[in-house]
Amino acid sequence: MTNTAAPALRPVLADRFVTRSLATDAALIAGGVAVMGVLAQVTVPLWPVPVTGQTLGVLLVGATLGARRGALSLLAYMLVGLVGLPIFADANGGFSSILLPSFGFVIGFVPAAFAIGWLSERAWDRHAARSLVGFFLASLIPFAIGLPWLAVALGNLGYPNDFAAVMAAGFTPFIVGGLVKWLIAAGALPLAWRLTGRR
Template sequence: MNDNRRPTLAAMLWPQQTASRIARFAALAIGGALALALSAKAQVPFYPVPMTLQTLVVLALGAAFGARLAAATVLLYLAEGLMGLQVFAGLSAGPAYMAGPTGGYLLGFLVAAALVGWLAERGWDRSLSRLLAVMVLGHLVIFAFGFAWLAVLVGPEKAWLGGIVPFVAATVLKTLLAWALVAAAWRAVASLRGPAA
């Protein structure tokens, strides 16, 4: 089932070998989940939704890992939080936290990581303009899920004012930063591999 997929950043930097495929997958997923947990702690404590660096990390992981590995990484992160590990932005975790105001954003992380990864596997991360479009789309997906769930909890107007408006400027910055980081990583890969890469 060859569907014009191209190697991701992770595959270029750490090529898959049959003997180490599972260990490689697990190591990258664990490392990515740790990055998500750390990015959750870099926060500005807005209410009801804190501002963190997580969306930047989600988009970068999606672009670097591809759909399946990025989705598995976010699922691992969510499972850690569901089990009560302190990986989220707040001081609590578990099912109650995940059903709270940030629940939609957490689900959006999963969908956005998979979507960004799927597009990256099809070469959308190799062009600056398409990569920027992918990062914008990923952020829109996260906000769509976040807004929809928050609107159920507090109503559309409060969800818009508390869950979207305060984050617009920071989201533009994080989108551009994720775009620049992935583009720089591809440039570094190209320089390491030489003209034939």
């Protein structure tokens, strides 16, 4: 009978700067919430879903903190916004945010951060080609939740919510911005690892 050991996970970028502990994990999770809150206010106002810096924040927080801390940070971001802190796009906040057509994307941020964090724990964020693939895949996850949510919200508001209408409202306008954010994140992490001088 053979005993196959699971591959050891490599430290993520945050682990290069702090020692793992409950206190540092909590501080990093809170820091991720702050980063998201700031980037959410970098916005190009479009209806029904604004183009914001949030997706870039999701990718950077998830990759930098790893799967568990990244997902917890994005979950905390969502919960802090729901209890009333105006940290969603356009300084929105409060429980009524659930009714916004864009809220499904906020939910999708949590698994997206987990996914890119999981890949980063396996060193995908350290090499250009794998970084491009990993960040691209993680960028698609918010759409998997956000677009169905958008379809329901548009229908409830009396707007067309067929496939073409939903894609026109929640996907097509964001292709260019999404590509830019994907390339920024996919380039920033390998560069950051290179600058640390430790591979």
